Amino acid sequence: MYKKINFKKYSSxxxxxxxxxxxxxxxxxxxxxxxxxxGNNILISNNPPxxxxxxxxxxxxxxxxxxxxxxxxxxxxxxxxxxKKHNIANFEFLAKLPGNIGGLTKMNxxxxxxxxxxxxxxxxxxxxxxxxxxxxxxxxxxxxxxxIFEVIFNIENGFDIKKQKSFVEMRDNQPNMPSAGxxxxxxxxxxxxxxxxxxxxxxxxxxxxxxxxxHANFLVNTNNGTFNEAIKLINLAKEKVKKQFNxxxxxxxxxx
Ligand SMILES: Cc1cc2nc3c(=O)[nH]c(=O)nc-3n(C[C@H](O)[C@H](O)[C@H](O)COP(=O)(O)OP(=O)(O)OC[C@H]3O[C@@H](n4cnc5c(N)ncnc54)[C@H](O)[C@@H]3O)c2cc1C
Numbered sequence: 001m002y003k004k005i006n007f008k009k010y011s012s013x014x015x016x017x018x019x020x021x022x023x024x025x026x027x028x029x030x031x032x033x034x035x036x037x038x039g040n041n042i043l044i045s046n047n048p049p050x051x052x053x054x055x056x057x058x059x060x061x062x063x064x065x066x067x068x069x070x071x072x073x074x075x076x077x078x079x080x081x082x083x084k085k086h087n088i089a090n091f092e093f094l095a096k097l098p099g100n101i102g103g104l105t106k107m108n109x110x111x112x113x114x115x116x117x118x119x120x121x122x123x124x125x126x127x128x129x130x131x132x133x134x135x136x137x138x139x140x141x142x143x144x145x146x147x148i149f150e151v152i153f154n155i156e157n158g159f160d161i162k163k164q165k166s167f168v169e170m171r172d173n174q175p176n177m178p179s180a181g182x183x184x185x186x187x188x189x190x191x192x193x194x195x196x197x198x199x200x201x202x203x204x205x206x207x208x209x210x211x212x213x214x215h216a217n218f219l220v221n222t223n224n225g226t227f228n229e230a231i232k233l234i235n236l237a238k239e240k241v242k243k244q245f246n247x248x249x250x251x252x253x254x255x256x
Pocket of ligand 1: 012035036038039040041042054096097098099100103104105106107108109111140144146147148149179180181182254
């Protein structure tokens with residue numbers, strides 16, 4: 001089964017055309033497809049690879065044998081609400097962190113020292129369960145080359161509402177405009193936002209795409225921004241930062 005998705009509406013950065021996307025209902029290997037989640041971290045070109053998405057069959061949460069079993073199509077907000085209701089700790093960082101559990105796991109999404117891999121026990125793929133110990137992961141990255149259908153989390157008690165509030169406050173400096181979150185990963189030495197500001201690109205626009213005036217590492221769509229405008233800005237920032245600081249900025253956003 002396929003469905004048409006208009007990426008201008010679907011993606012958080014409001015870029016893209018309408019494409020046919022394969023809807024996955026069962027656990028199997030799907031060679032030749034690029035899996036997407038909620039489109040909060042992708043920048044889609046006019047010529048993307050064949051795309052696939054998980055159906056609602058993978059939208060579920062339950063407890064089993066002291067573990068939390070979560071379908072990869074479950075949203076971060078739903079998991080956060082579940083943890084609050086069942087007094088489960090360490091998922092507070094999901095507050096206002098948009099995405100599905102599959103996307104969050106592949107990106108090892110998080111904020112500061114809190115990241116989703118802290119809580120992961122294992123993942124389910126078409127090759128069976130893979131334990132966390134056998135997955136290589138680091139800041140905003142997990143080396144998983146296959147579709148994640150389910151994520152199994154360790155459980156600790158004690159949801160902390162104060163912590164949740166402080167995570168929401170940490171987002172006060174994020175622009176309230178269409179974006180795909182942080183554009184570049186933070187290099188070791190400086191934050192990417194600082195570097196973009198230092199090379200004079202904070203608030204700089206090409207067409208309708210711009211490095212936000214509020215937070216320079218947010219590439220925002222001010223109206224009808226395009227993939228090409230976004231790429232031009234990305235390349236400009238990379239060039240200028242390389243020249244001035246000799247640092248290679250690495251994209252956090254995924255271009256398709
Ligand atoms: C306003 C805003 C704020 C954000 N803040 C943060 C933040 O604080 N911290 C942070 O880490 N990120 C942040 N992000 C980025 C984004 O929320 C995360 O990267 C999130 O994990 C993306 O999830 P998604 O479902 O939208 O994935 P998508 O954007 O659809 O896909 C992202 C990647 O995950 C892969 N993927 C998706 N589903 C699966 C699956 N089932 N199996 C295997 N691979 C899969 C895709 O192939 C792609 O490589 C922010 C984004 C926005 C728009």
